[in-house]
Amino acid sequence: MARWHEFVRPKPVRPFQMGLPALDEFPRKLWARLVARKARGLSAIAMVSQDPAGYAPLRQAISGYLAIARGVRCPTDQVLITAGYQGAVGLFARTLLSVGNTVWFENPGYFRARDALALAGAEIVPVPVDQDGLDVGIAIRRSPRARLAVVTPSHQCPLGVMLSLPRRLELLAWAAKTGAWIIEDDYDGEFRYHGRPLPALKSLDDAGRVFYAGSFSKVLSPGLRLGYLVVPSSELERFQRVAELFAPSPSLLDQMVVADFMIEGHFARHVKRMRKLYAERRKALISALRIFFGDEIVLDVPLGGMHVIARFVAREDDVAMAARAQSAGLAPLALSLCTAGGSRQSGLLLSFTNIPVEAAEREVRRLHRSLR
């Protein structure tokens, strides 16, 4: 197990902390109103007659959203509601993998999913990521018969690069040829500040090899622990069965409220508002980092997402740096904790979502001071 665990405990929320939406901008009052309304109308019958795959109107709303926003066309019954992304990982680990199966995993990559798959008995094959995303050629050479590839094509976690179109086609062709599965974790797919995003990898999946995973954790709130998995029709029955036996669908009330939130248009408005807010906070953070750190860092600014990466020219131990910042009450994450073997990239991952524009200089000054 990697050491990320001791660094990411979320209480209380601290400046630069990764993986959180802007907590000060969560539409609390609207949310409470929707919850109260649903709770009043909630019948006992509705509560027991739940489909293990999830609340149908929510699945339908997600299906509609994916068609418009991500170019993914899927009938409602292929959308399974999960307990966030980790719930989806639990589901596909149980369904697609046997002990000893090999899994391509981006390196650096999302540690929680990587550790979960390793704990489930998978043999993780770390695959380097360059400017075009996961290096499919290297992966094929290292492990041509892998059972599964887990990728973040829209916005690689944590580097923020996009999987290029040629790589996407190469990956899909490999899966179609070998019968491997692909998990597309559409991490941070909603937030992009320059140019147009590519549609989801799933939109090109003619052979039916791609599972598409989305989550409301970063768009609405991680406290909901609501996500979804689009399952190829060939695997649907198996997944529904495993969901029913091991991980029945999450809270009906939460699902109902998110469904209303989407159907009544609040979701689209909220994403749009957050995109604007994050663009401002991102800009303010970048500007403050340049002021205080100047030539000490090379700033890696992805086109989307919720964080930037500061790479230190002096190439210090980033885990030690993160620990120093942590002692000062800040929560940058060391990039090297996201890597598994091979050449460790070093740097600090800095989220801007919870740093208001007017606080950027103050927090960056604190960071700079803590690292000296």
Add this chain to the structure above:
Amino acid sequence: MARWHEFVRPKPVRPFQMGLPALDEFPRKLWARLVARKARGLSAIAMVSQDPAGYAPLRQAISGYLAIARGVRCPTDQVLITAGYQGAVGLFARTLLSVGNTVWFENPGYFRARDALALAGAEIVPVPVDQDGLDVGIAIRRSPRARLAVVTPSHQCPLGVMLSLPRRLELLAWAAKTGAWIIEDDYDGEFRYHGRPLPALKSLDDAGRVFYAGSFSKVLSPGLRLGYLVVPSSELERFQRVAELFAPSPSLLDQMVVADFMIEGHFARHVKRMRKLYAERRKALISALRIFFGDEIVLDVPLGGMHVIARFVAREDDVAMAARAQSAGLAPLALSLCTAGGSRQSGLLLSFTNIPVEAAEREVRRLHRSLR
């Protein structure tokens, strides 16, 4: 996989349907009020700073409840909130079992858990159940080195017998000696209509081999999918880690509302009220069954729980009978679907929880007619 699956889909709720509390008596208004209150006060910070083991005040309330009601003493940190009992099964299947491990399982027994464990790669050893519960002697002879025993000591599922004290001690001694684990599924532990229940098996667990699983599904509502698992301290860290990676704790809002429901005394009152109601409904159902079926059946009436068992003297195929009743819009469950190999017991499981006293004769008449 057994064929229970096609018989237990819950929509809409039909007479005699198993595993449901009285839906007409769920305290909807009170519930909606508690939900609305919590939703108004719910801060974004609270939503993100969740402990993967669950909402602390709920865990504390459960710990207090278990001490009083079930004789189980456990510190709050040993209580993990799960997605109902199936969520607990997912957790211990991932944590305690490797593919090929043997598991003692009551026969007849709770099919969902049995199928889940089989699907997780366990080798199920069906163990006969007699008037004293699971026959520990037979189990030890058949599979002395089993890794796990899954039992329902308070009220065996589905026969309703209680695991006797000598058997409890024999089971605990075996686990302590061999290093095996015991899952105590305290199924229907809350409802008992005659005599005093034994304390939970867990209360005798000096060697720390017993996991105690409880659920709010049958006491409050299966729609909540909230349960809990008391984890021996030696295994706590591992369970918390697996919970975080595969099955983060369920909806915070639901957990908060159940916590309030317990802390404010509604829970104890509700259980007491349901116990009285179920005693009445049970009596009415038994009386109606005797009127319409007379000598055709031998009635098996457990001291507790939410159903009775009608065994037909003519020994017909109970699955065929259940199917006939199902065509008439009724939902008895065939006892033989709960058995795995060995001599199949035959009969119909009939829940009384959703049959009001005044409807008992009418529904039993329908049942009788459907079976002719």
